[in-house]
Amino acid sequence: MEIIEPIIEFKNVCVSYAKNTMAVKYVNAAVARNSITAIMGPSGCGKSTLLRAANLMHMLYPNITVGGEILLNGKNILDMEPIEVRRRVGMVFQRPTPFPTMSIYDNVLAGFSLNGIRLSKSQKEQIVETSLRNVSLWDEVKDVLNKKGTFLSGGQQQRLCIARALALKPDVLLMDEPTSALDPIATKHIEELLVQLKDEVTILIVTHNMGQAKRISERSMFMYLGELIEYDDSAKMFTDPRDERTKAYLTGKMG
């Protein structure tokens, strides 16, 4: 499997929470542009930790250290300002996190207001509409934009969070088990949405759900005990995994 001009490249990435214990060990992987790449593995394998390092979330916690290089378009983000990195690498979390004191409208624009970017009213309206259309939420909420985001259903809230991240036009969208708190129908919605969004943004998604990885991703990583065991085209990995551990995980014997 060869990836030409990757958007993100992990080079010997190690993450540790405490001295002498590594949660992620020497991961090397390149992520292809405008594609969906899934990261799978049993709980505690380091998949979320790796994902969170890609927009420097670890820097919020002084005890976490990251070694190696994470290249975004060829530049090491570990040397960049977290604020700049996070505007270019958005993130969606496991539990939907609309800001409870803001309306739906303000939630979509939160990325701008939080960063102190001033927009004209027409710019705002345009961003809100495109971002919400992007996540197919516009028709459902266009009449209640002034209501609080927390009034929406779980699936709608998660789509609102995706819209909020997309509003800043990031290069990459990191998703940390974005559907694990949602029911099957809402999950299906989000999966369809992600496939549509590929043209605009590169998606790196951590998932517990093997079916989901198989359905939506072009490539998949399998991590185990902090190591990247296998990384291949999803079609190949799900039919003919090279490593015994991947096979055991995919067949439900492990995990």
Added chain:
Amino acid sequence: MNDKIFKIVLFTAALVIPFICGGIIYSLTIDASDAISHFGFFEFLSSSEWDYTPGKEQYGALPFITGTLLTTLLALLFCIPFSLPVSLFVGEYFKGTRMAEILSTVTDLLAGIPSIIYGLWGFYMLRPIIMALNISPQGSGILTAALVLAIMIVPYAASLSAEFIKMVPSDLKEGAYSLGATRAEVIRHIVFPVAGSGVFSSYILAIGRALGETMTVTMLIGNTNQMPDSLTATGNTMASIIANQFGEADGLKLSALIAIGLLLFCITAIINMIGKVLIKRARIV
């Protein structure tokens, strides 16, 4: 049988407290009624005369209500720039670290200092400074009392606000960080709005403390009975006039003092009740 006796003992012991509370309210009301019926309730509230020349006695509570409100409001204003940073340090910046523990212990220590000591400190340290700075000639007054009062209520406001700031889910904060917000922006746009009602209610409770504080204020406010005409003027609060004059009071004057006490009791009770209700609401969210 034993169980029954135990229950009766518990029951009576528990009943004593509401009974005492009711008794206090009852006797305050009875003793205050003389003054209130003599001057009329609203006249008593709005009159600023405090004249105890026998024969033309005239008592009004307005200067003291004003004194209490002024010292409390000023104290609140002075307290915010200190208590808010402390609550942010403890609840957000150094959350769960040793640093936060030390800071909150020291702040709580302030709450344990007897008010007479604050009074002494204010009288012998702060008052000369106020005089030296030419803020007021006599040094004591509403401003001086409010400054010390502010220090006294910092721990109440700070430790409770810190609890509410701690409760802001880290999910939400990470959500904001992931959009490229800085820490200051997260605090301004996420932490404060979300913890807002809780923080507000902790300040209400701090106000409740400041309203009734007696010893420190009596030592620092200058104890004059006219309407204060500026913030540096001397005056009296509802609590300090009672502390000052109850010893030599009798008849109508005593009744007037008790009426002021009843008023203070009601105001404090209402403020505390509002604070508690708000806290309960804030906890639910």
